[in-house]
Amino acid sequence: MKIAVMGAGAVGCYYGAMLARAWHEVTLIGRPTHVEAMNRDGLLLDLGTSQEYVAVTGSTEASSVDGAELIxxxxKSTDTEDAGQQIKPFIGKDTIILSLQNGVDNAERLGxxxxxxxxxxxxxxATSMGGAGHVKHHGRGELVIGMSSQSQVVADTLRPARIPVEISENADGALWAKMILNCAxxxxxxxxxxxxxxLVKQDGVWDVMRNAVDECLAVAAACGVTVPGDVWGAIEKIVETMPAQFSSTAQDLARGKPSEIDYLNGYIVRKGREFGIATPTNLALHAITRLRELKGVAG
Structure with a gap:
């Protein structure tokens, strides 16, 4: 299958590499430094126990999605509308489009x-960029995709590439479960x-996280969303499955780049105000992160 990845960051590069290893024709659209390295050497996929260069096509142009059967x-959530406008002239009516983004409303906004x-x-x-054209995998890799007429085709494409896929009838709830984890x-x-x-070894951290999660669940209920599974159990399990992982927000701040915090804790704060629900922990986490972000960008 001809596949395009719009946004060749850590997540896009990891799944693009896995699909390319399964002999799909993959084009990764990203920043010039990454594109140059991928076109010169291939995409370096670092799985921890092994490394290999995977043959992909790199591009800086949104027009490179033209002809893709799957995108x-x-x-980043902050770029959804702008990137969507860039690819819009080049997608077909039958093109399958997946939103692999943080937050709960990106698929709707992009649609x-x-x-x-x-x-x-x-x-x-758990992924990170180890340098230009170099993606590092730290753990896990499963996807939960929403139910649609195209979902089975997607699953049948991804699973042979060693990408675990679950098709869910409650995609909204699953998105909220992931966002709550991110908010924590x-x-x-x-x-x-x-x-x-x-992080969790420090005194009081679990209590802060618990307060943030309780606020998120209250807001989700007000939004009419049923959050599936044991949310707190999933949050505790992350420490076991991804102990060495820095959050994507931490990676953004470390690089001096804007983060998605407005679409995580900030989203909870906005929705809480809309429904008259107090969200003091999420408010503090959002405000402090924004201050650190502005300091990083300015510095």
Missing amino acids: LFCV QVLGQPVIPVVVYV YNALSAITQTPYGE
Whole structure:
């Protein structure tokens, strides 16, 4: 299958590499330094126990999605509308589009821009960029995709590439479950520049996380969302499955780049105000992260 990845960051590069290893024709659209390295050497996939260069095509142009049967949309939540407008002229009516993004409303926002359905995807993977054209995998890798007429085709494409896939009838709830996990970890990891395993060893951290989660669940209930599974159990398990992982927000701040915090804890704060629900812990985490972000960008 001809596949395009819009947003060749850590998530996009990991799944693009896995699909390319399964002999799909993969084009990764990203920043010039990454594109140059991938076109020169291939994409270096670092699985911890092994490394290999994977043959992919790199591009800086959104027009490179032209002709793709499947698009993995992996840009930051802050860039959803802009990136959507860039690819809109080059996608077909039968193109399958997956939103592999943090937050709960990206698929809806992107669908409004494109004028066609977008399948929401919940991503559970620990990855980071080790340099230009170099993606590092730290753990997990499963996806939960929303139910649609195209979902089975997606699953049948991804599973042979060693990408675990679950098709869910409650994609909204699954997205909220992931966002709540992000609300618990991302800001704290970013503010302290600490990986998850070390983060939770500090006094009071679990209590802060518990308060943030309780606020998120109250807001989810007000939004009419049923959050599946044991949310707190999943949050505790992250320490076991991804102890060395820094949150994506922490990685953004470390590079001096804007983060997605407005679409995580900030989203909870906005929705809480809308429904008259107090969210003091999420408010504090959002505000402090924004201050650190502005300091990093300015510095």
